[in-house]
Each structure stands twice: as C-alpha cells, then as structure tokens.
Amino acid sequence: MLLLDAGSSILGGWERDYESKAQLMVGAMNRMGYDALTVGQGELRLGSKALLKIMPQADFPFLSVNLTRGEGGPLLVQPYTLLQLDSHQVAIIGVTALEATDIHQLEEGEVGALDPIESARQQVALIKDQAEVIIALSYLGLEMDQKLAQQVRGIDLIVGGRSGENLQKPLQDEVTGTVIVQAGKRGEWLGIIDLELDQRGRIVSYKGRNLVLSEEIAEDPEFSAWLQSVQPTPTPKPSE
Amino acid sequence: MGRFSVWLQAGLLGLAILLIGAMGVLALNGQLRLSSLQPTWKLTVLHTNDVRGYVEPCG
Numbered sequence: 001m002l003l004l005d006a007g008s009s010i011l012g013g014w015e016r017d018y019e020s021k022a023q024l025m026v027g028a029m030n031r032m033g034y035d036a037l038t039v040g041q042g043e044l045r046l047g048s049k050a051l052l053k054i055m056p057q058a059d060f061p062f063l064s065v066n067l068t069r070g071e072g073g074p075l076l077v078q079p080y081t082l083l084q085l086d087s088h089q090v091a092i093i094g095v096t097a098l099e100a101t102d103i104h105q106l107e108e109g110e111v112g113a114l115d116p117i118e119s120a121r122q123q124v125a126l127i128k129d130q131a132e133v134i135i136a137l138s139y140l141g142l143e144m145d146q147k148l149a150q151q152v153r154g155i156d157l158i159v160g161g162r163s164g165e166n167l168q169k170p171l172q173d174e175v176t177g178t179v180i181v182q183a184g185k186r187g188e189w190l191g192i193i194d195l196e197l198d199q200r201g202r203i204v205s206y207k208g209r210n211l212v213l214s215e216e217i218a219e220d221p222e223f224s225a226w227l228q229s230v231q232p233t234p235t236p237k238p239s240e
Numbered sequence: 241m242g243r244f245s246v247w248l249q250a251g252l253l254g255l256a257i258l259l260i261g262a263m264g265v266l267a268l269n270g271q272l273r274l275s276s277l278q279p280t281w282k283l284t285v286l287h288t289n290d291v292r293g294y295v296e297p298c299g
Contacts, residue, residue, distance in 0.1 A: 161289025187291035
C-alpha cells in the first residue's frame, strides 16, 4: 500500500509561523507513513531555503520533475523515487504547475519551472525500464492531468491535486489507459484506489473512491496524544 | 488404425492452430485480454492533497 500527497499540504492559507507549522506537518506526515509528496504552491511558500532545510526532517521524499533552483538551474528537489513493494518496483514522479512559483514569498527567479508535461515525458523515458508501475503525483490540476495522461505514454496512474476536484470515480484516458484520481481539497477526503496489475505492471482493473474524513471516523489515540504534546515554537514570519 | 492416428493428430494440430489464431485475433481486437490469463498483483494507493487548506492567490 502507498500513501501519497499531491501537494500544498505542508503549509495552508493564511498561516503565521511558517517554519514551525511546516515542521509540525512533516512530523505528522512521518507518523502517518507518507511515502511521497509532490511540491505544490503551499510548499513553495516556505521559500526555497526553508523548504530545503525542512525536507531532511521528512521520512518521505519531496518530488518535482520540473522545478529548478533559479531559472535554468538544476532541479530543486529529486524528480522521482523508486519504491519496492514486495517484489514489485513502483516509480513515483512529481509534477508541479508552472504557476506554482508565482507567489510573493519567492524572490524573482528564485525557483524556476520547466514545462511539466515535457519534463514528465523525459523522466518517464528515463525510468520506464526500472519500474513496473509509474505513478505521477501531480500538482497540475485536473485539466492538465488529462493532458498529461493523453500526451505522456507510460504513466499508469496520475494522483492529482490543486484543482480541488472530488473524483468519486477515477477517470481513464481512452488511448493511453492512464487512470486519474483526485481527492477533493482541504484534506477533507482520503482517496483510495485499488489497482490490479499484470506481471508487466499494466492495469487490468481498478476501483477507486474518495472517503470523507468526517467526525464519524475515530481518532487515533496515539496520534492525538503526540499532536497534543507538540508545541510549535513561534518563528518570525518571513518578510513579505 | 495407423491412418486414423495420423488423421487424429492432424486434426488436433489444426484445431490447436485455429484456437491460437482465434485468440490472437480476439486479443488484437481487444476482446480478449491475454494479461487476464496471467497472474496479477494488487496495489492500493491512498492519496490526499491540500491538507492544510491552501488557496492559490488570484491572478
């Protein structure tokens, strides 16, 4: 089983104490056992230096195939990760919308963004022989996810975010067979998709749904105790 | 009996060729997924996004 986040989860909207809130969220995601997160605009609000400082605290990688350090520089974070599940290799690539860098918390040219679809295509070509399954963890929005599915062969599943779509049933591209899911917004939903794959990693069947995270779901007592015990230390807000 | 055995073998061979050919045609037409004849494995993916409730600024 994999637990993935499609971005903008480390920091929320109008928050203060950016770094301490982000540290708290990383700690929480560590405890929940996240396997990967794609860098979205919420993460970039930390600024590149703070983001790179906080990443080693995570037990999971922050991913993006197309964000760069400065315009035209090397990639900001690792583009993909390879996970072994039993005897099967699963690759997860991160993809970020171009507009994600258009925020005042980033200085001019601090973080660049390459074309996400072309970057994904190149990355998939590089890793397709290393993994049976390729998952794109996407902070593009549903419309771009559909373009990604149409234009890049080799992606088996797109786990999407950014646009807040609550896809109660997955979509599937008719030509490439890529399956697309998205679980609403604001952490109100947990997406669950069960894939059945053949020995070459092709999807034979799938079943997906989004579970509403209502108060009917019991709290985990250990997690609640940990959360109560953590007292974030206020840090000065980055200058705006 | 010998001739019957030859005819039987030829008939079985012809039937096998016909069957393989038919499966190939069906697979090409997408009416038969050969992968469904192979062992499969299962993968469950849980996913979230926007957990802190971030809203992109307008414009």
